[in-house]
Amino acid sequence: xxxxxxxxxxxxxxxxxxxxxxxxxxxxxxxxxxxxxxxxxxxxxxxxxxxxxxxxxxxxxxxxxxxxxxxxxxxxxxxxxxxxxxxxxxxxxxxxxxxxxxxxxxxxxxxxxxxxxxxxxxxxxxxxxxxxxxxxxxxxxxxxxxxxxxxxxxxxxxxxxxxxxxxxxxxxxxxxxxxxxxx
Numbered sequence: 001x002x003x004x005x006x007x008x009x010x011x012x013x014x015x016x017x018x019x020x021x022x023x024x025x026x027x028x029x030x031x032x033x034x035x036x037x038x039x040x041x042x043x044x045x046x047x048x049x050x051x052x053x054x055x056x057x058x059x060x061x062x063x064x065x066x067x068x069x070x071x072x073x074x075x076x077x078x079x080x081x082x083x084x085x086x087x088x089x090x091x092x093x094x095x096x097x098x099x100x101x102x103x104x105x106x107x108x109x110x111x112x113x114x115x116x117x118x119x120x121x122x123x124x125x126x127x128x129x130x131x132x133x134x135x136x137x138x139x140x141x142x143x144x145x146x147x148x149x150x151x152x153x154x155x156x157x158x159x160x161x162x163x164x165x166x167x168x169x170x171x172x173x174x175x176x177x178x179x180x181x182x183x
Contacts, residue, residue, distance in 0.1 A: 055081075056112035060142035063168040065135055067091060072135040077172050081108055085175045101177040111167050115141055118160040121148050127157035137165050 064076040074091040083105040089095045120141055127150070134154035139161070141148050152161055 056109060056116055056143075058112035058115060058141055058143045060140070061108070061111060061115065061168060062138075062140040063165060063172075064138040066138070068135040069133040077168065079103065079108055079111075079168065079171060081105065081112070083108060085172070087172065087175070099177050099180070101175040103171050103175050107171055107174070111164075111171065114167065115164060118164070120150070120161075120164065121146070123148075123150050123157070123161060125149065126151045127153060127161070129154045129156035139164055139168070 059081045060078060062076070062078040065073050067074045071092045073089075073093045075087065075089045075093050077088075078086045083102045085101045085103055087095070087099045087101070089097060089099075120139075121143070125148075131154050136151055136153045137155070139150050139152070150157070150161060152165070155162060
């Protein structure tokens, strides 16, 4: 009897304590409700009627994670606008050595657009903090003849820089790696 009473009280009380269950389409319905009778505005993702993505002018995006006094992953990755990827894993990563592969060029362009939108080229060159034993993450962007490199020690930079780092890592996780002959 006590067991069922407890379950009943929990079921009744959950709503008043702030627990709820998410439902499929819940956020879409919130969006629709907030829009009310306003016409939905669409934003074109392309500049040309043919559907080709616009070219940001960014030709290369890279990331390097340095060592720390622990098991921080140590690797370098370079992504190019044509979809090619070059990776070199050095320590505390699943793949040690050099690998090449490909990502969807559209995803590179989306990352390049994000980099433009957050003003990456205007970020400081160095972000430091007073702690020791941490890793530094270097990111780089090449646009035309210009190259920008940002050093982010111990994740002391702005959240938008952290976002760039995470998006690069996401693309690396989606890379279709070339088959290495002889292995």
